[in-house]
Amino acid sequence: MWLNNFEIVLEDRVVERGAVRIEDGCIVAIRENPVAADAIEGNGRLLLPGFVDIHGDMIEKEVEPRANVRMPLELGIYDLDRKLASCGVTTAYAALAFQPDFYGHARPVEHTAAMIDALTAMREELLVDHRVHARFEVDLSSALATAEGLLSAGVLGLISLMDHTPGQGQYRNIEKHVTNLARQRGISEAAAAELVRQRMSEGSAGESIKVVADLANLARTRGIPLASHDDDSVEKVALMHGLGATISEFPITIEAAAEARQRGLATAMGAPNALRGLSYSGNLSARQAYEAGVLDILASDYHPSAILPAVVTLADLGPGGLAASVALASANPARTLGLADRGRIAEGLRADLVIAERGRIPRTRATLRGGRTIWSDGRIMGL
Template sequence: MLRSEDHTTEIIGTIAGLKDHLLVDHRIHARFEVTFTPALPTLRKLMDAGRLHLISLMDHTPGQGQYRDVELYIARIAKERGMSVAASEVVGKRMAGREGQGDVLNALQDLSARAQAAGIVLASHDDDTLEKVELVHGLGAALSEFPVTLEAAQEARRLGMHTAMGAPNALRGESYSGNLSARQAYEAGLLDMLASDYHPASILPAVLGLAELRGNGLAAAAALTSANPANALGLTDRGAIEPGLLADLVVADRHPVPRVRATFRAGRLIYGDGTLAPAGKAERVGPVAAERLPAAARASKQGWSSSPFPGNGELL
């Protein structure tokens, strides 16, 4: 099965085995549905093997979190499937399924202890109430991923947690689920980073759009995809353009359509104007190589920023 635990574990192992041969520094973000406790043994094995770098504690059961409005959830499922009865059954089964899952809280406490011992950052997901934020913070979560209410985002900030929201939300100006707008959170000073979510191409135009909303402009907006994520995830070797740090850079054009022109990993050009460098052929940019950069990169340093995850093309 494509989404089986065995298949996923095999993919993660393959990525780890090829780490020194890839153009991009891949990091594994495990998104754990807390009601599916049978996945815990797999998570523990991956943690013990040093294969995970971020774990999100998620609960997509209707009635809370992203789908706290059950009627809205039913309407969405009904529209997608064309049968409101089927949607009601889905909701009922999901809610009933929460029973008999064992002591989820004890399992999460064990997972939290293992993560902290391994230096793996924990994130909550779809925080909708003050109580939930306090609970996940007590479990050791340092990141509130996609808070769905302004109050939850404010509480996360009060507790010293970082906040992340989706770039598509920031670009559209609203959540497709009717939850907190990333723009509203950013204007309130409650947004620390952008995630690609369901549309990675949204990151660059979202950064440019947010740059117009606050006085710090492009520098503050670009930090949502560079310095802030690096800080939140403990990646101290990247995230800023400073001596001694990795030169993970992206060159982008604003006009006529925002697009990435070049990407560097540790100072080596790995992508330029639609072409990837062959494996093992990434080129460190010196006086000669710089002549072959896109004109936009040679003409100006404006728009350079450092990436928390090298070569992902997500930064301005």
């Protein structure tokens, strides 16, 4: 099958009008001019590599769309799977959190483990290639035993370490955190401030350090990529680098992002941040990081439809144009996670592709995984 007359985004350049041939689920030929054979006609639409999303924490919201309203796990996974495919995501790392009770909002280990079990059992019938990114809060005493169990089952693709204690990391701006918490919970700022005070008084620094060291050692010995989370200082980056982290997720400051890059860690930030131009927590802007040359990866975070318009927006802000910005959501995360068979439009790789259209808001028209159409809005004849 030929995909003809597309604007093809390669890793290092953009082909204005070209064609890609797919056979047996792989890309076997790329032409930098239209072909004269029977083909799927692109009419100048964009052809991108499928997005590799290293951090999407949407499953929990699909399963529990409102507080204390639990839907069947399988239904939530099916819904998320269709949503991801419609957004151009062909490989998705579900970022599932293991953490103690925060402010009365518990995520029991058993519930998170059940979501992982359901996702793993359903993998072969889903549209997108789903993998597991386990997020461990550093004051969760059962973190090591939980991680060991998941690794023994062979279901973990990425581990990240989180510390959501107010006063540092994502919540270093305590006043803004209190305001956001009050808004989210529908309570007064005074009540929110009391919850934050209680949270800050909990936990043990010694226990947290042990959890971090144990999980880092486990990831290293099992060959699982390790990510730090919400790095807010060069000292924290140095610590996580020393423990073996290869990814710095959502660095809080430009200094932390620059230090991560200098030490060889890939920096990852959210596509919603890049699209809006600011962090909802008041932290580092993904646009600022990209313009400074310290952003490597864009993840869906909590809103996968932001990926496509975000990479198109960033194309005007960096020297590499659209090829470089698209790599943030495809080639770069694939390379960082050791997925050598995807992430680029290149001969011999999987035909994981996105057909998109420019406009006031860029839109996905079709998504292919392994050469098979997994989602289409019907605008591309033959797909």
